Amino acid sequence: MPTNENLTNEHPTFVTHLECGMEGDHYEADTLHGLSKAGKPLLVRYDLDAIKNTITKEDLANRPADLWRYREFLPVRKKENIVSLGEIHTPIIPLPKLAAGKGELLVKDEGRLPTGSFKARGLCMAVSMAKELGITKVAMPTNGNAGAALAAYGSRAGMESYIFCPDDTPTINIREIAAQGAKVWSVNGLINDCGRIVGQGKEAMRWFDFSTLKEPYRIEGKKTMGLELADQLGWKVPDVIFYPTGGGTGLIGMWKAFNELTKIGWLNGKLPRMVAVQATGCAPIVKAYEDGIEHAPLWQNAHTVAAGIRVPIAVGDFLILRAIRESRGFAIAVDDNSISAGLDEVSKKEGLLLCPEGAATYAAYRQSLEKGLISPDETAVLFNCATGLKYELPPADDTLDCTLPINYQELG
Numbered sequence: 001m002p003t004n005e006n007l008t009n010e011h012p013t014f015v016t017h018l019e020c021g022m023e024g025d026h027y028e029a030d031t032l033h034g035l036s037k038a039g040k041p042l043l044v045r046y047d048l049d050a051i052k053n054t055i056t057k058e059d060l061a062n063r064p065a066d067l068w069r070y071r072e073f074l075p076v077r078k079k080e081n082i083v084s085l086g087e088i089h090t091p092i093i094p095l096p097k098l099a100a101g102k103g104e105l106l107v108k109d110e111g112r113l114p115t116g117s118f119k120a121r122g123l124c125m126a127v128s129m130a131k132e133l134g135i136t137k138v139a140m141p142t143n144g145n146a147g148a149a150l151a152a153y154g155s156r157a158g159m160e161s162y163i164f165c166p167d168d169t170p171t172i173n174i175r176e177i178a179a180q181g182a183k184v185w186s187v188n189g190l191i192n193d194c195g196r197i198v199g200q201g202k203e204a205m206r207w208f209d210f211s212t213l214k215e216p217y218r219i220e221g222k223k224t225m226g227l228e229l230a231d232q233l234g235w236k237v238p239d240v241i242f243y244p245t246g247g248g249t250g251l252i253g254m255w256k257a258f259n260e261l262t263k264i265g266w267l268n269g270k271l272p273r274m275v276a277v278q279a280t281g282c283a284p285i286v287k288a289y290e291d292g293i294e295h296a297p298l299w300q301n302a303h304t305v306a307a308g309i310r311v312p313i314a315v316g317d318f319l320i321l322r323a324i325r326e327s328r329g330f331a332i333a334v335d336d337n338s339i340s341a342g343l344d345e346v347s348k349k350e351g352l353l354l355c356p357e358g359a360a361t362y363a364a365y366r367q368s369l370e371k372g373l374i375s376p377d378e379t380a381v382l383f384n385c386a387t388g389l390k391y392e393l394p395p396a397d398d399t400l401d402c403t404l405p406i407n408y409q410e411l412g
């Protein structure tokens with residue numbers, strides 16, 4: 001394993017193998033994999049002792065503030081395979097007017113990333129690994145943001161991408177995907193119907209299936225949310241993290257990050273409680289959490305304004321539920337009215353325009369306080385996963401006729 005930073009083209013990596021998230025059986029690193037034999041997501045494993053002996057927190061602090069700062073914790077072996085559009089650290093923005101008590105209320109604003117959402121983290125890693133492993137054609141079902149990120153990184157890597165969206169995906173997302181060079185179709189069904197199209201077409205079309213968690217590396221990209229958050233907070237973690245949960249990649253990835261950091265001794269003590277936030281119109285994980293079961297059955301008639309979390313069935317359900325339970329967190333559903341009200345409140349009072357999924361975490365924060373699930377003295381981090389500008393905004397149609405005298409008093 002190359003650990004010498006001076007090696008010209010090698011990118012130090014410490015991957016030992018991949019492991020089925022369910023059965024724990026091992027798979028070889030540096031070869032092409034989809035799901036495990038059991039049909040479950042694969043998790044990338046590292047030689048954590050070697051990482052610990054190779055780098056220090058100080059080494060990292062001297063590197064640029066971006067996702068690649070954490071390269072020893074990431075799977076890409078050759079620098080030349082890194083496909084990047086500038087994955088900067090995203091800011092942590094306090095909401096002092098809305099915090100409930102002594103605890104801070106913080107928003108990790110992921111809308112600042114390339115393609116305007118945190119899907120960039122997962123897709124820059126997955127596309128870089130696909131490039132390293134010689135893949136040239138990929139396909140994906142998406143509610144919008146993942147497809148946009150795949151289109152961008154895929155085009156940059158010179159790959160062909162084929163993308164299938166439910167027909168109620170926001171128009172801006174579909175156009176963004178097309179503008180960034182992918183082939184894209186609206187499908188009269190939900191994301192799982194789009195997933196079926198990919199699954200059934202992949203042999204004939206020689207597509208590599210980029211569906212959420214059906215390739216192993218998106219989790220590693222999303223894992224950087226946990227590494228970055230801890231780094232930004234001085235290698236400390238908040239009491240509780242509210243995460244808008246669709247396929248759950250980010251929640252699984254962050255929990256993996258915190259555990260890896262604990263194993264190398266960079267985090268000591270209590271880890272954050274992980275809270276999965278869903279919409280009442282599509283809450284399979286919340287239901288499975290409440291029912292005390294390990295897998296979440298398909299949610300019928302899924303609907304919510306928060307398109308990113310409209311995921312009726314998740315192949316990584318057991319990993320999401322495991323992270324919630326191991327962290328002593330919980331799962332909570334909020335309705336579309338409280339999502340809209342939350343969006344309005346945060347943008348009008350604090351000047352931060354959230355996406356609906358981000359607004360769902362704020363609504364969940366409020367409801368968790370009311371229900372006594374968290375205390376006002378705890379520090380909470382909300383994940384705003386995309387820029388609010390990618391979504392339809394309420395109309396604002398006041399007009400002025402500049403050819404007539406203006407009554408300025410009436411503008412007040």
Ligand SMILES: *Cc1c(COP(=O)(O)O)cnc(C)c1O
Pocket residue numbers: 117119145146212244245246247248249250251308309355357358385386
């Ligand atoms: C994809 C997405 C989510 C859900 O993320 P997962 O990690 O797949 O659960 C939430 N919000 C937005 C805006 C998204 O694009």
